[in-house]
Amino acid sequence: MEKKQVVIIGAGLAGLSAGALLARKGFQVFIMEESGGAGGRARVMEKDGFVLEYGVHSFRYADKSSAAKVMAELGLTPEWLREDHRGWLIRGKDLFPIPGGKEPVPEEVKKYFHREEITVVKEALEKLALQAPEKFYHKSLSDLMGDALKDEKVMLMTRLIGLQVMESDPARISTGELVAHLRRAYDAGVGSAQLKGSSRVFIDKMVSAIAEAGGELKLGCRALALEIENGRVKTIDSSEGQFEPEVLVYTGPMAYFLQLAGPSHFPEKFVKKVKRLEPVSGVAIDFALREKASELKGWLIEPELGIMGKFPSNLDPGLAPAGKQLSSWLITLSPDQMADPEAVRAGIHKLRGQIKKIFPDFFALVEWERILALPIIDGAALTTRQSLVDRPSVEAPQVENLFLAGDSVAVPGASGEIAVASGIKVSEKIAGYLGGKLL
């Protein structure tokens, strides 16, 4: 049995952020990661000179993001490549500019949306933005927009905006979550950005900061079970032996947390909350293209099918060899669809069909592709049932030395922003907890 001060399960964005910040504060950090590398769902791979995120990725809020905050704390000010807020709406084989970008749309570009539907959606959201988002966590966008959604274009605009937080169904999306995101994007002056050099800039910085501060990252080490006694985590069984932590942080999928820890140690309300968490899921395909298929820099979005794509190497040429191009796409599918191989195949077929409609020569340019069928893209969809106030808190109830981080806990943001922000929050809570014990 090895004694450890802070043990973190998982080296994704949440575990790495928490680990690096705690190590820097002088705590002894030990991270166990079951896979062979760091980064979790934001890990990066390199092949034939292409640098591939784990599916299409951006950071929300650029230099105003939690990732920027953590990196600044560790002495790194990276370059953010801001994505055009506008992007392109896909309708069949046509692309139309999405309203909202800073640059005026040139006259010769055909528009899909006109003043009327833009005004309806804009006014509804602006009215809400003046109020506190927490009033609307349990209200869906359809609750608030009512009959306006009968207009096909208003409905499409609403879906498009919802996809900024990965939920395109106005009947499900938490208006409070969406308004909170839009306010932050407005304050940051940008919805999303690529980190120049990819997410591995962030991941590598966290890994080196942990090592420099004397922390340890153990790859290929799987947490198997927790022993909880008298309201404390006593031991962790892992594939590499047993550990006795003063503090434990769990950052893996919440669906597995109860298996690891056993539900009987927690209040029923918490167990229910964890059990009903529903992720965003879907299929991501990355294509290595031998030639450029497009010069577009913004996102391309088909809101009814939940399709999103971009050409990350147009913004960051370092992501593909000279003259070649990286193109990354995603189709969101429900967890039920993901459990059905036929539905997954149909989703992939739809995604390919859509790409071919816009870029008829695309598939002739593909050198190779990588398909990822993902039961969890984001830990918790930002629906009215699992908004900020419904997700589990970072302090596990009734177990004083157990903390939860990752993209499904109750921290503001969306997707990876939640993961990193939860790492920051957990590091502050743990510093307080361990500091308090020393006094």
Ligand SMILES: Cc1cc2nc3c(=O)[nH]c(=O)nc-3n(C[C@H](O)[C@H](O)[C@H](O)COP(=O)(O)OP(=O)(O)OC[C@H]3O[C@@H](n4cnc5c(N)ncnc54)[C@H](O)[C@@H]3O)c2cc1C
């Ligand atoms: C295709 C795709 C596209 C995305 N696009 C975006 C985007 O554009 N913008 C954005 O902000 N977010 C995006 N996300 C979401 C973002 O990647 C995640 O929110 C974030 O990476 C989650 O980090 P995490 O630390 O919470 O979890 P994870 O990355 O899942 O990390 C958890 C780690 O714990 C390890 N682990 C689990 N169980 C155990 C165990 N028992 N023992 C040891 N280790 C264990 C896992 O191997 C993993 O490495 C996307 C995700 C995907 C999949």
